[in-house]
Amino acid sequence: MAPANQPDHPTGIDFGGSGIKAAAVDLETGDFASERVRVDTPQPATPDAVAEAMVELLAQLPDSGGPVGVTVPGVVRHGVVHSAANIDKAWIGTDADALFTRATGRDVHVVNDADAAGLAEVRYGAARGQRGLVIVTTLGTGIGSAMVHDGVLVPNSELGHLEIDGHNAESRAANSAREREELSWETWAKRLRRYYSTLEALFSPDLIVVGGGVSKHSDEFLPLIGIDTPLVPATLRNKAGIVGAALVAERELRD
Numbered sequence: 001m002a003p004a005n006q007p008d009h010p011t012g013i014d015f016g017g018s019g020i021k022a023a024a025v026d027l028e029t030g031d032f033a034s035e036r037v038r039v040d041t042p043q044p045a046t047p048d049a050v051a052e053a054m055v056e057l058l059a060q061l062p063d064s065g066g067p068v069g070v071t072v073p074g075v076v077r078h079g080v081v082h083s084a085a086n087i088d089k090a091w092i093g094t095d096a097d098a099l100f101t102r103a104t105g106r107d108v109h110v111v112n113d114a115d116a117a118g119l120a121e122v123r124y125g126a127a128r129g130q131r132g133l134v135i136v137t138t139l140g141t142g143i144g145s146a147m148v149h150d151g152v153l154v155p156n157s158e159l160g161h162l163e164i165d166g167h168n169a170e171s172r173a174a175n176s177a178r179e180r181e182e183l184s185w186e187t188w189a190k191r192l193r194r195y196y197s198t199l200e201a202l203f204s205p206d207l208i209v210v211g212g213g214v215s216k217h218s219d220e221f222l223p224l225i226g227i228d229t230p231l232v233p234a235t236l237r238n239k240a241g242i243v244g245a246a247l248v249a250e251r252e253l254r255d
């Protein structure tokens with residue numbers, strides 16, 4: 001592991017529903033270059049409360065001075081959050097880049113959470129070396145998606161909100177729907193089959209990666225989905241958001 005005090009290691013921050021987690025990341029390897037630190041997500045998780053929590057979090061990583069990337073579970077265009085399906089509505093219209101940069105005194109860039117996970121899986125994880133179109137999905141409270149073609153991200157694809165059979169797809173097929181409705185793996189897999197076969201028909205991807213916390217149980221449901229496109233579990237697990245956010249921080253610095 002590289003020493004944590006190398007100033008050029010970017011820091012990734014993963015802003016989730018229950019915790020906000022951060023680590024410095026060695027982009028050569030995709031490994032953490034510091035310990036991983038965490039604070040509870042403030043309730044309600046308004047932009048100002050989250051900015052304060054981030055200051056507290058970064059104070060726990062005093063040696064990491066590089067740029068900072070932050071995941072947000074919503075549409076992010078040029079630093080501004082444009083949707084808030086599963087987060088406090090106050091995020092809509094917030095210039096999160098500017099807010100977090102002001103609050104922390106660091107160079108901060110925000111990115112959609114699934115886009116961050118997608119970039120990380122393509123560079124270091126389950127889709128490493130894959131040419132063509134990769135779709136990375138995260139099954140959690142909602143369904144996040146990242147579309148990456150030959151390594152290039154098309155941001156904010158929001159494929160969790162496709163309308164399928166008259167429903168917003170994530171309301172039926174996210175992991176939260178499985179938990180809420182106490183679905184068996186088999187029943188949930190049928191819904192996932194409907195969802196993933198729609199992605200297959202619309203986009204003809206070369207590979208689909210299934211991420212989110214539930215992917216650690218992928219043996220229970222992935223083999224039941226049965227579509228033609230190769231469907232593989234994410235490999236970076238709960239590191240993907242932090243690593244992808246750090247990748248974005250570094251890229252923004254270069255551009």
Ligand code: BGC
Pocket residue numbers: 072073074075083085086112113114115138140141142143144145158160170
């Ligand atoms: C949001 C996406 C997010 C996904 C996963 C969806 O409800 O619209 O922006 O990536 O949830 O958190």
